[in-house]
Amino acid sequence: MNPTLSFLILSCAAAIYLLAFLFHLAAFLGTGENMNRWALVLVRVAFLVHTFFFFSETRAQGLVIPVSSFGQVMAFFSWSLAFVYLVLLAKIQSESFGLILAPLLSLLVGIGLGRLDTGQSSLPAPTNPYFILHLGTAFFAYASFTLSFVAALLYLIQHRELKRKRGGTFYHRLPSLEALEGLIYQPMAWGVFLLFSAIGVGFLWSKSAFGTYWLWEPKTISTLVIGLLYLILVVSHYGARSRGKRAAVMSLVAFSFVFLNFFGISLLGKGLHQIFK
Amino acid sequence: MIQFLVYGIHYKNCPVEIRETLHFRERRLPEAYEWVRREWPSVETLILSTCNRVELYFSAEATSPLQSETIAEFLSAFHGIERSQFESYAYRLEGRTAIEHLFRVASGLDSMVVGENEILGQLREAFRAANEAGTVDSFLFRWAERALRVGKLIRTKTKINEGAVSIPSVAVELAEKIFGRLSGEKIMVLGTGEMSGLTLQNLREAGAEALYVMSRNEERGRSLAESFGAHWVSNEEWEDLLIKIDILIASTSAPHPIVKQDAVQRAIAKRRHRPLFLIDIAVPRNIESEVHALDDVYLYNIDDLQEVAQSNLKLRHREIREAEGYVEKAVEEFLAWAEQLEAGPTIQRLQAYFDELVEEEIKRLGSLPTEEKERFQEFAHRLRSKFLHGPFETLKESSQLGTVRKTLEAIHGLFRLGHISKRDEIGISDRDARQ
Numbered sequence: 001m002n003p004t005l006s007f008l009i010l011s012c013a014a015a016i017y018l019l020a021f022l023f024h025l026a027a028f029l030g031t032g033e034n035m036n037r038w039a040l041v042l043v044r045v046a047f048l049v050h051t052f053f054f055f056s057e058t059r060a061q062g063l064v065i066p067v068s069s070f071g072q073v074m075a076f077f078s079w080s081l082a083f084v085y086l087v088l089l090a091k092i093q094s095e096s097f098g099l100i101l102a103p104l105l106s107l108l109v110g111i112g113l114g115r116l117d118t119g120q121s122s123l124p125a126p127t128n129p130y131f132i133l134h135l136g137t138a139f140f141a142y143a144s145f146t147l148s149f150v151a152a153l154l155y156l157i158q159h160r161e162l163k164r165k166r167g168g169t170f171y172h173r174l175p176s177l178e179a180l181e182g183l184i185y186q187p188m189a190w191g192v193f194l195l196f197s198a199i200g201v202g203f204l205w206s207k208s209a210f211g212t213y214w215l216w217e218p219k220t221i222s223t224l225v226i227g228l229l230y231l232i233l234v235v236s237h238y239g240a241r242s243r244g245k246r247a248a249v250m251s252l253v254a255f256s257f258v259f260l261n262f263f264g265i266s267l268l269g270k271g272l273h274q275i276f277k
Numbered sequence: 278m279i280q281f282l283v284y285g286i287h288y289k290n291c292p293v294e295i296r297e298t299l300h301f302r303e304r305r306l307p308e309a310y311e312w313v314r315r316e317w318p319s320v321e322t323l324i325l326s327t328c329n330r331v332e333l334y335f336s337a338e339a340t341s342p343l344q345s346e347t348i349a350e351f352l353s354a355f356h357g358i359e360r361s362q363f364e365s366y367a368y369r370l371e372g373r374t375a376i377e378h379l380f381r382v383a384s385g386l387d388s389m390v391v392g393e394n395e396i397l398g399q400l401r402e403a404f405r406a407a408n409e410a411g412t413v414d415s416f417l418f419r420w421a422e423r424a425l426r427v428g429k430l431i432r433t434k435t436k437i438n439e440g441a442v443s444i445p446s447v448a449v450e451l452a453e454k455i456f457g458r459l460s461g462e463k464i465m466v467l468g469t470g471e472m473s474g475l476t477l478q479n480l481r482e483a484g485a486e487a488l489y490v491m492s493r494n495e496e497r498g499r500s501l502a503e504s505f506g507a508h509w510v511s512n513e514e515w516e517d518l519l520i521k522i523d524i525l526i527a528s529t530s531a532p533h534p535i536v537k538q539d540a541v542q543r544a545i546a547k548r549r550h551r552p553l554f555l556i557d558i559a560v561p562r563n564i565e566s567e568v569h570a571l572d573d574v575y576l577y578n579i580d581d582l583q584e585v586a587q588s589n590l591k592l593r594h595r596e597i598r599e600a601e602g603y604v605e606k607a608v609e610e611f612l613a614w615a616e617q618l619e620a621g622p623t624i625q626r627l628q629a630y631f632d633e634l635v636e637e638e639i640k641r642l643g644s645l646p647t648e649e650k651e652r653f654q655e656f657a658h659r660l661r662s663k664f665l666h667g668p669f670e671t672l673k674e675s676s677q678l679g680t681v682r683k684t685l686e687a688i689h690g691l692f693r694l695g696h697i698s699k700r701d702e703i704g705i706s707d708r709d710a711r712q
Contacts (some may be wrong), residue, residue: 010661030436030595075307162454163569167588172440177552191609244550244573 006060007054007113010075014109016046021102028173029241036095040074043102047082052107054079065135074112076103077262080143084187089147096174097183130205138198138223144191145258151183159245181243184251189234196226197273222261229254254277279416279615280339282683283370284348285325285332291366291682298358301326309355312409318353321417323407325382327399329389334379336416336563345369360437375427378609379420380604383428392593397428407595410535415618420611426583427607434603437596440589445479447582448556452480452524454550459484463522463710466490466507467515467536468529469497472558476526477505488522491515493529503522519544524554527563538571545574554691558582616681620672626667626694631661 020042027035053075057066067073085101154174161171174180202211202220214220233250236242242250286299299323301309301318313322315410320343320582321336335343336632349367353360367621378387385392404421407413422534432438441450442641449459456462462485466473477487493512510518519525519540527536536555544552550573557564557578569576577585607647634658642653668688675684 158454162451162575165577165584167440167585172592176454176457178455242549244552246550246572 006053007058009049009056009169010109010113010226013046013050013053014106015112016042016049017106018101020046020098023108024095024099024102027095027167030169032045036098039095039098042099043082044086045106046105047079049084050075050079050082058191060193065132067135069115071112071115074115075140077142079106080111080139080145081105081108082141084143084147084190085241089183096154097147097150100153101147101268104146104150109193120215128205128209129165130208134201134205136200137194137201140200142258142262144187144194145255146186148188148251149255149258151187152248152255153183155180155248156252159248177244181247184248187238188230188251189238190265191243192227192230192234195223195230199223199227219261219265222265226254226257226261227255279619280335280337280343281372281416281420282337282343283337283377284367284370285330286334286344286363286366286691287330287332287387292645295363295366296328296331296512298353299326299331299363301331302329302438307410308398309405310412311349312355313412314410316397320413321414323403323414323417323421325400325403326700327396330382332382334417335373335441336414353493356479356643373564373608373612375418377608378411380607382426383424384431384600384604385428385605386597386600390442391597392432392439393442394432395424397432398476400428401425414572417614419614423607425707427603431600431603433600435596437593437600440592440594442586442590444579444582444586445476447585448526448577449479449483449588451575451577451582451585452485452554453483454553455684456523458472460484462524464524464526465503465510465515465518465522467500467525467527467563468492468559469494470528470530470558473526473528476556476558477562480524480526481505485524489515489518515542515709520547520552524550524556525559525564526556528559529563531563532561534563534565536568537566541568541574542571545571556582557646607620616675620681620685623694624672627665627688627692630692630694631665633679635661 007244020039023035023039023042053221054066059071063070067076069270081101082105089097100221107180155177157170158177158180160176161168162177175183206215233247233254235268237247264271286296288296288323288536291493306326309323309324313320317337319337322650323334325332325334333348337343345367349360349364352358353365363495383397385396404413404597405426407421408418411448427469441447452459452462459480464477464480464481464485464487466477466489469490481487483506487507489510490498490502490505491510491512491514492501492506495509495511499509502506525536534626536557541553541555543704545551552573552575553566555568556572556574557576561577562578563579566576566578568574639650639657642650645653672681672684676683
């Protein structure tokens with residue numbers, strides 16, 4: 001597809017995500033409940049535009065998942081995030097989630113727009129079915145961890161509000177601690193499943209592409225460590241060993257590793273998993 | 278012309294003992310309505326009597342005005358109270374102000390606790406009683422029905438009724454902010470004070486479960502426990518049970534804190550940081566304030582609960598302006614409807630007047646071929662419609678501007694339609710009026 005047209009479509013998606021954020025913000029500041037409904041409609045519209053961008057890029061490049069530049073990597077990651085939020089979390093969406101996710105989506109797409117055609121990633125072209133599955137599951141795992149992170153942030157805000165005893169705006173607008181705890185751990189459990197699936201499929205792809213199941217490089221090692229860390233968190237939570245504020249803080253700590261893994265490892269400039277050069 | 282009137286007293290200036298005396302008890306309401314029907318047969322009446330207000334709503338032809346003295350006399354005779362005791366507190370509202378007042382009452386804008394829901398139910402009940410007694414007809418029916426509708430609309434469209442504003446309901450709201458929708462969260466009560474019983478009842482109604490009641494007075498403790506399906510526990514046992522409960526209500530008369538920080542700390546560790554909600558409604562306080570610093574422990578004393586209630590009330594006050602917009606719109610619509618209805622008899626007379634003229638002219642033409650007669654009738658019908666279109670449009674516009682009376686007088690004068698009559702004389706049915 002014409003690069004200018006791609007840029008325009010993605011810009012459109014970023015602008016609509018931003019508009020959705022403004023609607024959420026207006027509702028949060030008390031201008032009426034209708035604003036929240038409109039904000040959700042806008043996020044859905046932006047997601048459709050975002051999806052259209054991928055279909056057109058897929059057709060133009062002949063790839064199932066177009067991630068040949070840093071911009072495309074960011075666009076795909078933000079799309080995965082919107083997908084998990086709108087489809088997997090459809091039943092438990094809340095206005096407070098939208099308030100944080102809409103600007104985050106807009107920001108991620110915006111960053112992607114800045115390097116849509118430059119900053120080529122070192123990721124191999126996703127033509128091998130194992131590799132396509134590996135990419136898909138890994139990105140959706142990161143998206144799930146991001147949602148878990150957002151819920152943990154909201155949990156700590158509500159916790160603070162309840163400790164302050166003032167009954168402020170956040171107290172009224174945010175869901176209960178119990179609901180937020182569910183929102184931390186449900187996506188986290190999906191994320192763990194998806195991440196281990198990505199690791200498993202990655203072994204198969206590595207074997208077919210390089211003749212070995214295991215590649216010794218920073219990203220594979222750190223991903224395995226992160227997967228184990230999240231697994232411990234999920235097991236300890238569902239085994240009723242970790243609850244409340246401590247569980248929310250642990251989710252934040254775990255996500256900081258995800259962030260380092262996603263962006264930080266690329267800065268080392270070593271290995272296959274370079275999302276930007 | 279229809280007159281809308283409110284006569285009453287309310288909490289803003291009338292002492293509670295006067296309100297109590299003037300209150301219409303449910304069992305005496307039929308008697309009151311019987312009196313109203315007998316004494317004021319042409320007046321539509323609705324009595325709204327709550328602990329905060331006693332108000333009588335009337336709708337009547339302007340030709341049969343209801344004097345304040347007459348209403349006060351009725352109240353005085355019915356309740357056996359001197360007029361001088363309440364007349365200085367009474368108010369009389371008429372026309373637009375009266376209409377607006379009922380809409381504000383239904384919306385909770387005139388309530389002691391802004392946005393409270395109870396008044397809507399009370400008005401609905403008063404409306405039902407008046408309807409049953411047969412003292413509401415077309416105008417008051419529409420007035421009350423619109424009030425109920427605007428009251429409901431405002432509660433749906435604004436947040437005027439959101440946020441708890443009483444101590445027990447704030448406790449429920451906080452519990453729901455911690456545990457989500459309550460479903461079987463376990464409660465322990467320390468002490469048997471009235472407020473703790475009330476709070477426990479509210480929490481139970483919201484879905485929590487009373488598990489233990491601790492009281493030094495075993496008899497009273499057992500009695501409270503039994504009434505809530507809970508178990509009585511002694512002063513030596515309750516501390517070990519902290520790990521089994523989610524909500525603790527403390528309201529003993531102990532002169533010093535009995536729930537200590539280290540006990541709660543031990544409990545929360547054993548609970549693996551499952552949140553614990555502590556409600557201290559005792560004065561002096563029963564729970565050490567340091568407890569609140571513990572992670573996953575939320576301690577609210579009576580002052581904290583009151584502060585949350587005040588904050589919620591402030592939020593409700595922010596919604597007042599928006600709610601008043603809905604009231605204003607509803608008042609305009611109601612007035613336009615009332616004025617249009619007033620124009621009904623004139624419209625019918627004007628139409629009858631033109632039909633009569635056309636009929637006369639057709640008769641004068643004598644015998645004509647059927648085809649030609651039909652053409653003439655068609656022509657006359659078109660002419661009548663076009664001629665009446667102007668006056669009808671003017672009436673519609675003036676009813677929206679509130680000047681329908683002048684337009685009606687002009688039309689009656691121009692076409693010699695006689696005096697502006699009551700709707701009954703021309704035969705508008707109640708059903709027409711209600712539509």
